[in-house]
Amino acid sequence: MNLDSLHKLFVHELKDIYSAEKQAFEALGKMQEAATDKNLKASFAKHREETTQHLERLESIFKELEFQPGGHRCMAMEGIINEGEELMKSDIEPHVLDAALISSAQRVEHYEIAAYGTARAFADKLGNHSAADLLQQTLDEEGRTNRDLSRLAERSINFLATKAVVA
Numbered sequence: 001m002n003l004d005s006l007h008k009l010f011v012h013e014l015k016d017i018y019s020a021e022k023q024a025f026e027a028l029g030k031m032q033e034a035a036t037d038k039n040l041k042a043s044f045a046k047h048r049e050e051t052t053q054h055l056e057r058l059e060s061i062f063k064e065l066e067f068q069p070g071g072h073r074c075m076a077m078e079g080i081i082n083e084g085e086e087l088m089k090s091d092i093e094p095h096v097l098d099a100a101l102i103s104s105a106q107r108v109e110h111y112e113i114a115a116y117g118t119a120r121a122f123a124d125k126l127g128n129h130s131a132a133d134l135l136q137q138t139l140d141e142e143g144r145t146n147r148d149l150s151r152l153a154e155r156s157i158n159f160l161a162t163k164a165v166v167a
Contacts, residue, residue: 010122011067017115018058018069020077024108025051027081031101036094039152047145057134080107095160102153109146116142
């Protein structure tokens with residue numbers, strides 16, 4: 001697609017977000033499995049369910065715009081997820097792994113927050129208020145997830161990681 005208008009750039013951004021969300025959905029399942037802390041497992045499970053809703057919202061925007069969501073691979077999300085997967089494969093103490101999983105998950109959230117904020121701003125500028133509202137709803141959820149992960153890290157996970165035996 002020739003990106004010669006804000007509308008086309010908006011569609012491109014939505015395709016990037018859609019790909020990122022699909023990749024995040026898969027990664028959240030792996031992270032939930034790898035986590036040792038029950039609250040962290042629950043947080044990943046909850047966000048995985050929300051991600052399904054995020055994808056549905058994006059699909060409704062694509063339907064309204066008369067575009068298909070596929071056909072694009074978000075390379076940035078792929079890189080972020082690959083880094084997290086490398087940590088999960090390494091020899092790492094369980095509490096330290098939980099801290100690393102939160103760090104990786106927050107990188108994902110920060111990317112998504114930036115992407116949704118940009119797409120929402122484009123939707124606003126294009127006068128597509130229904131899309132802007134849906135994107136804002138997801139943006140709010142992504143921000144809430146990021147804050148929840150920070151709280152979990154600061155209240156317990158990071159403390160437990162500091163108690164890990166140093167070899």
